Amino acid sequence: MQQILSGVYAIIIGVGAMVLFYFGTNWVLDKAFADEMTADRRMIKSREKIRESIRPWIFVLPALLLLLLYLVYPAIQTFILSFFNATGNEFVGLHNYEWAINDGEFLQSIGNNILWLLIVPFVSTALGLVIAVLADRVRWGTLAKSMIFMPMAISFVGASVIWKFIYDYRPEGQAQIGVLNALVTSLGGQPQAWLTIPFWNNIFLMIILIWIQTGFAMVLMSAALRGVPEETLEAARIDGANEVQIFFNIMIPQIIGTILVVWTTITIVVLKVFDIVLAMTNGQWDTEVLANLMYDWMFRGGGDFGRGSMLATVIMIAVIPIMIWNIRRFRAEEAQR
Amino acid sequence: MTTKAQTMAGAADKAASGTSSFNLSLGWWITRISLALIVIAWTIPTFGLFISSLxxxxxxxxxxWWTALQTSVGTEQGRTGEADAQVETNGQYVLTGSIFGEGSTKSIRTYGGGFLPSSGTVEYGQGEQPGIRDYAPGELVTLEDGSTFVLESNGTYTYTSPTPFDFDRGRRFFMETQIPPTFTLANYQEIFRAESVDQSFINTFTVVxxxxxxxxxxxxxxxxxxxxxxxxGRRFLFYIVVALIVVxxxxxxxxxxxxYNTVGLSKGYPGIWLAHTGFGLPLAIYLLRNYIGSLPRELIESAKIDGASHFQIFTRLVLPLSVPALASFAIFQFLWVWNDLLVALVFLGKTPDQIVLTSKLRELLGSRADxxxxxxxxxxxxxxxxxxxFFALQRYFVRGLLAGSVKGG
Known part of the structure; x- marks a missing residue:
């Protein structure tokens, strides 16, 4: 109860401070540079120019300061720390990076991350596209899309519990309470401890992320498909193209931009994926990934800031091409405005 | 001639339309069935979780969980009370009690084995205890020492002997029990009482x-x-915002x-509020700019001509018009913060007054894995x-997603 109150206070204080800041500074600005009468009281000396050159900074300054403090400064600092030792006070050059390329866990993470990057964005995007096409032809398509979209609202940890239950394993002879093993045994197979089978367990973890991300892909694809002109499709049908040809030769080229956006967005999610691995296996049985390894080193043995920063930097390097592509795309869009 | 040609053309047309309608109806079925299968596959995991929790x-x-509506049968061992609990009546020593705990909905199908005499003629399945099918509930079992044992299907038993009981631990036997389908909120009461999940629920709200x-x-x-x-620097600064979205x-x-450790913000709510604010800002600015930029220029211009300052235009005109975009981002941020684990693990403590739901869940996955x-x-x-x-405000969420990714798409 006390906590709810302090939460409410915090909201009031926080919002109050913001209101006070924005209104207060604007008021001060209007007063300090108010228009003045000239000496002969006939002309008004406008100081609007001064006011309007300062005002934008009042609007953007809080945001810029927060971005600087919470993203720009730490990112630069992390990069620098990656060349320092565990406590961050002794320069060690490339030592952390050299250590990494000889570390089994790191190499395993890189391998697994590549696997994740190859499989998850592709499967989510492809499934999302197929579902979007199917759902547009069915009267209950909206409901179907809603249900497939729903996992987007579920946390990675929540999803992990849901799927751990599906992958649950009981020794042979006992009744299986996990759906997957129940299915396998009812078909006459042996129950498996799915999460402990190296290589394949990576796939079982990926399924969780695919389950979450497909809805996202589907929504964007669905919107993009609506932008494909009906006449184009009609013309192709008249020319004798079948639905499969239309899908591959007309629809996909028309929405390739959206496909790339979805692909890159999911790629970034994959690079940052950490919760699922932490909750399901914590990197055991050869399922380690970079983001989980980074979290691990951040606190392992009291925290190794050098190695943690190095791992974060490796993730960042993988993100940079997408970052550049995003900015280019944005500039192109701005030029069209 | 003409008529014949026309008839032939007509027939060809008919044939063509025949095959195409066949294709169409096949495609119609494939579409529906595959979509239905996907929807089922996508919803079953969550549905199973929900049913199981009840x-x-x-x-x-x-x-x-798919057997939730069936009566389930299980094998377990039963144990009588200890000899201390015996009561002497009319020269007979009697031990009574119930095998099951208070409020149990279980009932007994068959029992036997353990200290009870075994017939040894029945065949038992794999993994079953020998003797488990020997006796039916309510049947009077006479033991070699002249004592008798009766077990009712609700689990109450009466163990009677002419001589005093003198065993240390309660005597053991095996039973096949059945549990009628029951749905209960007991699991929820349990997590609120023993695991203080309700406190975590409040903590999450406090953060979000x-x-x-x-x-x-x-x-x-x-x-x-x-x-x-x-x-x-307006353009340049905005490029930086766009770049920061993916960091x-x-x-x-x-x-x-x-x-945080040096300024004393670590392991506290203000620290995590500010962190989430900083991390959420790039996308927020990007989304809102897309929306505010789509407002008609004339609207802003005419307000300016009327003598309104930017501050007035913003608070009185643009802000009210931007409510849909604000709602879109609000849902984004709400879902993102609610579902976040990483930031909570780093910036909040694991004490009961700070641990959020995601963090709690992760802890339970370790400590209560079974x-x-x-x-x-x-x-x-x-x-x-x-x-x-999500379901209530899906429209805004989708709008935000579209604005965030395929602007003008």
Whole structure:
């Protein structure tokens, strides 16, 4: 109860401070540079120019300061720390990076991350596209899309519990309470401890992320498909193209931009994926990934800031091409405005 | 001639339309069936979790949730009370009690084995205890020493002997029990009572609400400036905002942790509010700028001509018009903060007054890994709010997604 109150206070204080800041500074600005009468009281000396050159900074300054403090400064600092030792006070050059390329866990993470990057964005995007096409032809398509979209609202940890239950394993002879093993045994197979089978367990973890991300892909694809002109499709049908040809030769080229956006967005999610691995296996049985390894080193043995920063930097390097592509795309869009 | 040609053409047409309608109806079925299968595959995991969280914990541990409506049968061992509890009446020593705990819905199908004489003629299945099918509930069993034992199907037993009982531990036997389908809220009561998940629920709200409101307000001002105001470096600064959208959080954590430790913001709510604000701002500014930039220029211009300052235009005109975009981002940020684990693990403590639902759930996955009744109900508590918000405001969420990714798409 006390906590709810302090939460409410915090909201009031926080919002109050913001209101006070924005209104207060604007008021001060209007007063300090108010228009003045000239000496002969006939002309008004406008100081609007001064006011309007300062005002934008009042609007953007809080945001810029927060971005600087919470993203720009730490990112630069992390990069620098990656060349320092565990406590961050002794320069060690490339030592952390050299250590990494000889570390089994790191190499395993890189391998697994590549696997994740190859499989998850592709499967989510492809499934999302197929579902979007199917759902547009069915009267209950909206409901179907809603249900497939729903996992987007579920946390990675929540999803992990849901799927751990599906992958649950009981020794042979006992009744299986996990759906997957129940299915396998009812078909006459042996129950498996799915999460402990190296290589394949990576796939079982990926399924969780695919389950979450497909809805996202589907929504964007669905919107993009609506932008494909009906006449184009009609013309192709008249020319004798079948639905499969239309899908591959007309629809996909028309929405390739959206496909790339979805692909890159999911790629970034994959690079940052950490919760699922932490909750399901914590990197055991050869399922380690970079983001989980980074979290691990951040606190392992009291925290190794050098190695943690190095791992974060490796993730960042993988993100940079997408970052550049995003900015280019944005500039192109701005030029069209 | 003409008529013949026309008839032939007509027939060909008919044939063509015949095959095409066949294709169409096949495609019609394939479309519907495959979509239905996908929907089922996508919803079953969550549905299974929900059903499981409402099941009796003993049943949940031995049978799949899809059998929730069937009576489940299990094998377990029973034990009588200890010899101390015996009562002497009319020269007979009697031990009575119930095999099951208070409020149990179980009943006994057959029992035997253990200290009870075994017939040894029945064949038993794999994994079963010998003797388990020997006796039916209510049947009077006479033991070699002249004592008698009766077990009723509700689990109450009467053990009678002409000589005093003198065993140390209660005597053991095996039984086949059945549990009728039961749905219960006991699992939820359990996680609120013993695991203080309700406290975590409040903690999550304490994090989420300020962490949603603060970035919206700050981003709204900034995005207005980026759209309608002139200042040096405007374009460049906005490129930086666009670039920051994809920066992985991992890149920010270590320096912030160090900074927080020195200024004393670590392991507290204000620290995490500010962190979520900072991390959410790039996308917020980007989304809101897209929306505010789509407002008609004439609207802003005419307000300016009427003598309104930018501040007035923003607070009285643009802000009210931007409510849909603000709602879109609010849902984004709400879901993101509610579902976040990484930031909570780094910036909040694990004490009961700070641990949030995601963090709690992760802890339970470690400490109560075999207690599915705890895990399923806790998981359900943690997902119900975002799922409800999602279904109620899906329209705004989708709009935000589209604006955030395929602008003008």
């Amino acid at each position: 099941r009796d914990k003993d049943q949940l541990a031995i049978t799949g 609400i300020p962490a949603t409101i603060i970035p919206i307000a700050i981003a709204a001002f900034a995005s207005y400036a980026f759209t309608w105001m002139e200042f040096p 992985p959080l991992q890149m920010a954590l270590i320096p912030l942790l160090r900074l 207690n599915w009744e705890i895990l399923t109900s806790s998981a359900f508590v943690s997902i119900i709010v975002p799922v409800l918000v």
